Amino acid sequence: MAKVKSAFVCTECGAEYRKWQGQCTSCQEWNTLSEVRLASARLGSGTTAGRAGYAGDLSRDVVDLGNVDLSEVPRLTSTFAEFDRVLGGGLVPGSAVLLGGNPGAGKSTLLLQTACKLAQQRRILYVTGEESLSQVAMRAHRLQLPTNGLKMLAETSVETILAVAEREKPEILVIDSIQTMHLEDISSAPGGVAQVRESAAALTRFAKQTNTVLLLVGHVTKDGTLAGPKVLEHMIDASLLLEGGADSRFRTLRGQKNRFGAVNELGVFAMLEQGLKEVKNPSAIFLSRQEEQAPGSLVMVVWEGTRPILVEVQALVDESALGNPRRVAVGVDQNRLAMLLAVLNRHGGLFTGDQDVFLNVVGGVKVLETSADLAVLLAVVSSLQNRALPKELVVFGEVGLSGEIRPVPSGQERIAEAAKHGFLRAIVPRANAPKQSPKGMEVIPVDKLSDALEAL
DSSP: OOOOOEEEEETTTOOEESSOOSBOTTTOOBSOEEEEEOOOOOSOTTSHHHHHHHHHHHTSOOOOGGGSOOOOOOOBOOSOHHHHHHHTSSBOTTOEEEEEEOTTSSHHHHHHHHHHHHTTTSOEEEEESSSOHHHHHHHHHHTTOOOTTOEEEEOOBHHHHHHHHHHHOOSEEEEEOGGGOBOTTOOSOTTSHHHHHHHHHHHHHHHHHHTOEEEEEEOBOTTSSBSSOTHHHHHSSEEEEEEOOTTOSEEEEEEEEETTSOTTOEEEEEEETTEEEEOSOHHHHHTOOOSSOOTTEEEEEEEETTEEEEEEEEEEEEEOSSSSOOEEEESSOHHHHHHHHHHHHHHHOOOOTTEEEEEEEGGGOOOOSGGGHHHHHHHHHHHHHTOOOOTTEEEOOEEOTTSBEEOOTTHHHHHHHHHHTTOOEEEEEGGGOOSSOOTTOEEEEESBHHHHHHHO
């Protein structure tokens, strides 16, 4: 019998090694190498058929870049405006989209709603590898979705799925989920590095060749990242992450990679009895504030993708009973909070070294930009002094290590969004201050952190 060949593949970056070692020299991670069995070699360049196929590839015409047709590829709507926004305008034929999220976030629900609605006018094949057909039908009936016209297939073999897809010729192919798919010539278990990588490669190749929209459902690890090898993210065209806690009925869909649109675009959904419903005005949801303003609460304007969103940040500063005060941040980077507290001590004259500082962004929003720096510091000052800030105040701006307030992108649009929601005062970087303030709104430009503290 021929000896079975195997390799060791890093689950983080996809690098391959001939033997096991403790650390991956490519990504410097420890204990990430797992053994996979290699598939049997197919026809290669050494065979007559392989050389013939290679010669056929050489006969293809080489096209000058200036002669490439620039006509825009028509997009397919997903029937959800928020979903289309994150995708960059809709589904692109021939693209591969990976949708990840925690268990129970609503990945299958979102795709089932999309598939059932689009099946009334387009050919769609929905492949389920985790649930039976009766379970999917029960969920569609509970969500009151139109079920006529949607082609269903309960299968985990990639070869069988591709054969059915060639026969049905769908415009959209949904795979739920990629971790359950397997190829016959790879002996490792489904969900392994080799199976996930090769299954995704085969499905993506079919989508490119047939101009089919491929929607893949992916699992996430304990730290919230997409499970499987990193090479999976390089194969696909768009990587989306559906976030939302079990205690919240709101879900946020964020684009982490998109070849056809803006990255870090944010879509907001609400989980109801009838499934996911899009939230067209997220600022109104995240600003459901109490009538009486409490110390440590402040509204800031963050930029998500192509639009501004108003969110509330809350800070709680209390005397620490421990020798090492705690710094807990939910929704912002904890290391950046520690840095901002040092700036507040050095350039603002307010010491928090003996205080516990807790920070939370309301609504479960994760702020990934630096425009929240000034709002975070002013919320900490409000809680430290136990004095409530005006309810009609909105703040944004980046804080430097020398105490300067730096401008942020799209400052005019942020101010206009705050004025639209009835805010009367805004503390912003001087470079972002408009020449003419919106009607009924006072814009206070600041250069340094001390100027912002005086403006309070």
